[in-house]
Amino acid sequence: MNNLNEHYRVLLGLDESWTVSDVDLQLEDNSVVIELSHRGGPLTCPECQGSCGKADTAPPRSWRHLDTMQFKTEIRAAVPRCRCARCGVKTVAVPWAGKHSRFTLMFEAFGIRVLQAAANVSRAAALLDLNWESVHTLIERAVARGIDRRTLDEIKHVGIDEKSLGKGHDYVSVLTDQDHRRVLDVTKDRTIMATDELWQTLSETQRNAVESVSLDMWQAFMTSTSKNAPGAEIVHDKFHVSKYLNEAVDKVRRREHRELKSEGDERLTGLRQLLLYNEENLDEDGQVEMQILQKSDLRTGRAWAIKENFRHFWLSADSESAGEFFRSWYGWAIRSRLEPIKTVARMLKRHLPGLLSYFRHHVTNGLAEGFNSKIQSIKSAARGFRSFANYRLRILFYCGRLNLLPEIPCH
Template sequence: MDVCEMMGEHLGLVPPWKATEFWSEPNARGELDDHLRVEVPPGSCMPCPQCGRMCRIHDRTPERAWRSLDVVSRRLYIHARIPRTDCPDCGVRRADVPWARPHSHFTLSMESMIMAMCREMAVSAAAALIHEDANRIWRLVRHSARKLVEGMDLSHVTAVGVDEKCFSGHDAFVTVFADIVRHRVLFVTPGKGSGAVGEFRDFLTEHGGRAANIADFTCDFGAAYVSGIGRYFKRARITFDRFHLVKLANDAMNDVNFGKMKLAVNRMKVKYMMVRNSGSLTDGEKELRDRICEDNEELGHAYRLKESLVSVYSMGDADIARDHLLGWVSWAGRSGFRPFARLAKTVEANIEGILRWFSTGMSNALLEGTNSLISLIKRRARGFKRVENLIAVCYLTGARGKVDLYGAPR
């Protein structure tokens, strides 16, 4: 077997395609690149790319090249003049090539490798590693994300989580929707609020889902999400995320003005210790916490309010939890702490959604993990100039499993 035959097998060539020439030449950096010419012999017939009918060849396009997987640390380029078929029914059409998709600069196997790299590192780093232009890689990333989204079947989706993530600065956000049951990203869109929920409803319908099939939503306490879900998913029940309730309790405690305090340790250490789960504190930290609360009566009062609210999730059932929450609302309203008084109104207004956790067990833990992944993506890329690029990478990295999304031959 000569080199051309071996490389033809490597590309998966089938008749009438045939590898006819292999050579090496230096590139602009002085490194040797390998080149393979692929041809269709004169007089051959090819299937029409539109109807599949075998047709004679009308003419050939000018020669072009595709970057393929490196061979023995050398870049490999495939060269070919693509035949155009003369179909009696469809007219003159450019034939498909078996090693690349239309208009791509890379072979299918090279695209698959690039996308695997972009799921694990910044696009700029991947481009530098393979000595390619980053803009060309970004076009491939956006194409692959579109292909992934187009292939989604959302007919099975019944439970959805929604959360937003800051994209740039303090006023640019993306909203992420995820399948709580199957643990996968469903939809990412710029902006936040009820409008994003409406966009998700349209996206769901376009991909085989139905708003009537969505039985459960989990989200934070934002009024925009609550109103959007009520408007676009009328049958869905909302379970408020337990972690957001814990965050609201911690924020309320931190917002209380305690004035001058008597502290045995650094103030920031006290703040960190007070917001931690009490079950994760060491015996020494618990002793220090109790001493600080005894020395600072208002701080101790606020801490007990926070811990009492958080403890609702350790209750045996929803009825016990309801009585506990109603008692807490009364206590917080009379505490004299404005942040806790405001939180008490929030809890009272959303008590049914909080208690629904006892029947659904749903939370936004998956979304928080996705937000952490988005933060990692932003850090790796050192920021994004275009929100479309961030969304494309979110779809790729959030895809379930390491499936081949890019059409490379197996």
């Protein structure tokens, strides 16, 4: 027995049915090709696991393996095909690779870890010396494997949020499991039909076990949720409310800024970002700026004060005291004569039950907002996605907390 061949047989963890017949070092292209041969004997049907005889041998094929030092390494073998009385002629399974894979299990596992560490597919592809299509296949197989292994029991709190697909108004809807901090699935668009599809990720029994759903005030999300998880309470959280109030303040600022500038008054110049901050997050200069604004007679200062005051709603002891606070705040907002603020106040009043349910569940879409940041990084690294399917795969790969690695048999 060639010592080098036996050395590689042990390293590859081959069982007794396979042997290394040759190791070919190809210096011209810095590669090593390991030839494997089947020893013969009874074969196992890959479908029913029954014992059967040999039909013929498939043409030789190659699998990318872990590099041997600086040398790119491939395994090459002609795999026997069995004749099964039940399943017909089938190519037998090989112990070093999964079905229809062009990579060995060890290389797949390594590639997945590189992708997870790099968080940038182009850089990972360069490190692995793979083209984009091969990396995409690796991700696709990993996600399919992870979804097949995933359990969806004991999910009580979920979130639904939107994320832009590319430029313009193309969106995807994202379902998150807040109990286990993972993305469950992604659908294209943010319609009732798309949200219905998202809910089908869970069985009827699992949907009936959901207690709360944290989501935006987008009507399609609410309609679909009421239909698919009728026992769950809809919770509107502070992240979305803060977004709406900040947008209202900015509308007031923009209109007033145009009016002031036409008269040569620059008091609102440079305040756009400052107005987005919560009061306690302002630095010393920012606090001075806002104190000056509050003492002025500007509409923007009143709008910011109303926005800031609403944050006390979330500090209420319970839903009853929160309801009392809202009634007082709502009166202030409606009497403000600031139309953008009044519009948001009326919207919040229409959705008050969803705001008050926060005090029963104390869940927010903060997890979804956190995933939004990660998803944005994924999109930026890819310079956008033209394909929804690819976008979904990447989100599930990086945010799904899936068990992605292949099982490598021990011998």
